[in-house]
Amino acid sequence: MTEDKVLDLIIVGGGASGMCAAISYQQTICSVSGEYGDVLILEKNDRVGKKVLATGNGRCNLSNHDMSLSHFHSHRGDFPSDVIGKITQNDVLGFLAGIGILTVSEGEKLFPMSKQASSVVDAFRFALSEYQIQVETTAVVEEIKSVEAVGNQRLYRILLQNGRVFFTKSVILACGGACAPALGTTGDGYRLLASLGHKVYAPKPSIVQITTDPAVTRLLNGLKVDCRLTLLCEGQSIATQDGEVLFTDYGLSGPAAFQVSGEVSRRVRKGILSVPMQISLCLFEKQAIQVLREALQQRIHAFAERPVEQLLLSVLPAKIGAAILKNALNRPLTVPISSLSEADIERVLTVLQDWRFKVTGTKSLEFAQTTIGGASCDEFNSKTMESLIQHNLYGCGEVLDVDGDCGGYNLQWAFSSGILAGQSAAHAIWGEQHAK
Ligand SMILES: Cc1cc2nc3c(=O)[nH]c(=O)nc-3n(C[C@H](O)[C@H](O)[C@H](O)COP(=O)(O)OP(=O)(O)OC[C@H]3O[C@@H](n4cnc5c(N)ncnc54)[C@H](O)[C@@H]3O)c2cc1C
Missing domain, CATH: 3.50.50.60 (FAD/NAD(P)-binding domain)
Structure with missing residues (x-):
């Protein structure tokens, strides 16, 4: 040349x-x-x-x-x-x-x-x-x-x-x-x-990992769930995506999180989120929740002596189940399942359909x-x-x-x-x- x-x-x-x-x-x-x-x-x-x-x-x-x-x-x-x-x-x-x-x-x-x-x-x-x-x-x-x-x-x-x-x-x-x-x-x-x-x-950045309060996600680092992810801005739903979510030590990743990440990024000014945002994960749809309601209510009697930690046994991976139960029930998970009321079961079912994470921003352009x-x-x-x-x-x-x-x-x-x-x-x- x-x-x-x-x-x-x-x-x-x-x-x-x-x-x-x-x-x-x-x-x-x-x-x-x-x-x-x-x-x-x-x-x-x-x-x-x-x-x-x-x-x-x-x-x-x-x-x-x-x-x-x-x-x-x-x-x-x-x-x-x-x-x-x-x-x-x-x-x-x-x-x-x-x-x-x-x-x-x-x-x-x-x-x-x-x-x-x-x-x-x-x-x-x-x-x-x-x-x-x-x-x-x-x-x-x-x-x-x-x-x-x-x-x-x-x-x-x-x-x-x-x-x-x-x-x-x-x-x-x-x-x-x-x-x-x-x-x-x-x-x-x-x-x-x-x-x-x-x-x-x-x-x-867009199509990027979302950062959240890491207290819960850190404990679940590397685990995945198939769910419906909803992004809320000031309490209002602004984006919904079905797909896989990966828990990480800084927040949420995976295809569903990537898809809505641009909406978070657009609201970050000088590195700080300009409006309160949350992510809600729905792990089970209405029909499955109905089936779970009956099964969990039966467990109060059928597995009365087992610790509460085992309430979601075979429903979700153990660590994810424990995180949901901690979020829903304000008590140690070592107490027996028989101590749960129907209202407690409803609280667990609510979190299974609407598990909230406080969004702090996204990972960087890198x-x-x-x-x-x-x-x-x-x-x-x-x-x-x-x-x-x-x-x-x-x-x-x-x-x-x-x-x-x-x-x-x-x-x-x-x-x-x-x-x-x-x-x-x-x-x-x-x-x-x-x-x-
Ligand atoms: C990990 C990853 C996965 C992705 N997966 C997908 C996917 O599956 N589907 C999809 O649709 N999109 C995907 N994307 C996005 C997609 O790759 C980009 O949007 C697309 O490649 C942009 O094309 P472009 O030509 O504008 O830029 P690029 O493909 O980025 O090309 C720009 C080129 O310019 C060169 N360059 C930069 N500065 C200079 C300079 N000063 N002098 C000379 N050369 C320079 C760079 O080296 C680069 O080769 C992905 C991106 C990444 C990072």
Whole structure:
């Protein structure tokens, strides 16, 4: 790569959205000109797609059949829906199939048929090479400046951390958010976009563990329950999720906790929760509670001499049962079951349906799967992903202020927005070359 040469397009970040942008740029430019363009991906890591490898516990949950727009969040609510309305799930699946990624459903979620994220990254790597996309790894972009070149043409000057300089007619910023920094995403895109005049909403973690008063959860560290989790804000239910919850020494984790974590994170200001929040776990639905009511009442007589600690024997794992009983009954669990009244049984049944935990916040960006916040979508065109402030500058993926729920929504966003940015950059470059 000669550094004096002016490239057509540089993509900063070789993650999910950047790789899609590069391939869709080449597909589009080739369809109008019959030739591939001059595209370079600059990637900080020693290889592309490192975060994709970590997705879905290595299985890569790449989309979801339920594409309701309520699964996408942004200060500019209509932005993700505009983009996904333009590059739809079908378009994305067609694009992925075109580079060799076949998908399969598991419930509502979509995965590669192999259920291996590594096969998704391999397909992307082959496609980058087949579409003649240049890739420079361990290339950390430090600065992007819009500069005036000969003939009043504006170019971008890109400076790497190691001092190397590149010139390009257009740039796609695809360098992700600020979560999981070990995978390369340390919020560089926010700094780069801010330096070019863009407004950036402060990043917050989402799809992350929830911290609670640890007194109880610490004792249950490592245990899981299948339940209905309800998140309450000032006593009102604001989110409900069925699924697995994992108790940890700092609070609650697992898919159900991850799914509602964004709602907690949005209410944290300067590290402190701005409103009182609680989590309620419902371990048994109404029908099961009716069966349990009869069984527990019988136990008052049938197991009269056993300690109260054994009341929920075989109903729940022993430690969880003991924690529920401690919460419901204000007495030592060594007393005999015969000492319980029907009202005591009702108190136990209430906790089994509504076990409360005081929420204190979430774990940090380091542990999160996606970032709330980022570059304001008000300053991007949802039809093209082009900046409304800088000509020929595009943004896509997590660097923008869009975050999705757990379940394949973040990769869907990265793919849709990346494909659109690539197509738009190609049309713009082709249009400008043709206008001459
Ligand atoms: C553990 C984990 C599991 C996840 N599982 C799922 C899942 O199953 N389904 C789902 O939909 N989403 C999942 N996500 C979220 C999803 O991976 C991201 O939202 C998505 O990858 C974002 O795509 P992106 O292209 O915007 O950014 P990324 O894929 O993060 O790519 C950005 C790239 O830019 C590079 N970069 C950053 N700064 C610079 C710089 N200065 N110079 C050059 N390069 C730079 C980074 O190294 C990185 O490779 C998961 C995330 C994590 C952390």
